[in-house]
Amino acid sequence: MTPAVVALQRAKIPFAVREYDHDPAAQSYGMEAAEKLGLDPAAVFKTLVASVDGKLTVAIVPVARSLDLKALAAAAGGKRAAMADIGEAERATGYVAGGISPLGQRKRLPTVIDESATGLERMYVSGGRRGLDIELAPADLRALTQAKVAPIAR
Numbered sequence: 645m646t647p648a649v650v651a652l653q654r655a656k657i658p659f660a661v662r663e664y665d666h667d668p669a670a671q672s673y674g675m676e677a678a679e680k681l682g683l684d685p686a687a688v689f690k691t692l693v694a695s696v697d698g699k700l701t702v703a704i705v706p707v708a709r710s711l712d713l714k715a716l717a718a719a720a721g722g723k724r725a726a727m728a729d730i731g732e733a734e735r736a737t738g739y740v741a742g743g744i745s746p747l748g749q750r751k752r753l754p755t756v757i758d759e760s761a762t763g764l765e766r767m768y769v770s771g772g773r774r775g776l777d778i779e780l781a782p783a784d785l786r787a788l789t790q791a792k793v794a795p796i797a798r
Contacts, residue, residue, distance in 0.1 A: 712796055
């Protein structure tokens with residue numbers, strides 16, 4: 645059980661756990677999840693931690709796309725965004741890189757979900773470790789993380 649799974653259970657949100665054998669040599673953890681689980685990459689999202697005007701912020705974008713840092717800064721009400729230092733992201737979230745979940749983080753960070761998620765019935769995000777994804781409704785993820793929705797992927 646990861647903190648992400650515990651958070652969903654406590655909130656009584658319907659979800660499913662999807663596990664796969666993680667390959668440490670994988671080039672992209674997110675694309676690996678989509679491929680090994682047989683999912684459309686547009687429905688599998690990666691959790692990235694960025695610094696917006698010095699404040700850590702979580703960005704959730706499809707694994708086959710990139711984060712638009714300018715769009716994230718605007719969505720978060722800031723002027724500038726840059727990817728956070730990996731160690732800082734791991735300490736703030738309580739997860740290791742490649743397994744950072746938007747749920748059950750050690751410290752609740754402002755979160756922005758790419759608007760492409762709103763057109764999906766179900767989406768997949770990291771469950772808190774490499775090889776573990778969580779399937780849930782985008783509206784449930786948004787509610788639990790108190791996220792904003794904005795066009796932050798390119």
